[in-house]
Amino acid sequence: SMTSMEPVERVELDAGGIVELAFGGLHLMLSGLRSPLVAGDVVEMTLFFESRTARRLSVPVRRRGAKS
Numbered sequence: 001s002m003t004s005m006e007p008v009e010r011v012e013l014d015a016g017g018i019v020e021l022a023f024g025g026l027h028l029m030l031s032g033l034r035s036p037l038v039a040g041d042v043v044e045m046t047l048f049f050e051s052r053t054a055r056r057l058s059v060p061v062r063r064r065g066a067k068s
Contacts (some may be wrong), residue, residue, distance in 0.1 A: 039063045
């Protein structure tokens with residue numbers, strides 16, 4: 001079956017709630033990368049929230065389908 005990727009304006013997250021980001025589901029699309037991502041790399045990113053807070057993350061790059 002054909003899947004489509006549609007951008008969403010926001011992701012609702014209750015205080016203390018969890019939103020799962022996964023291949024084939026809700027995910028972040030990274031653009032403007034200076035070089036290709038390689039398994040073992042770590043990507044630094046910052047998430048900004050409507051409450052005017054921010055959360056800096058260090059996200060490990062894994063092969064698609066690799067276990068965490």
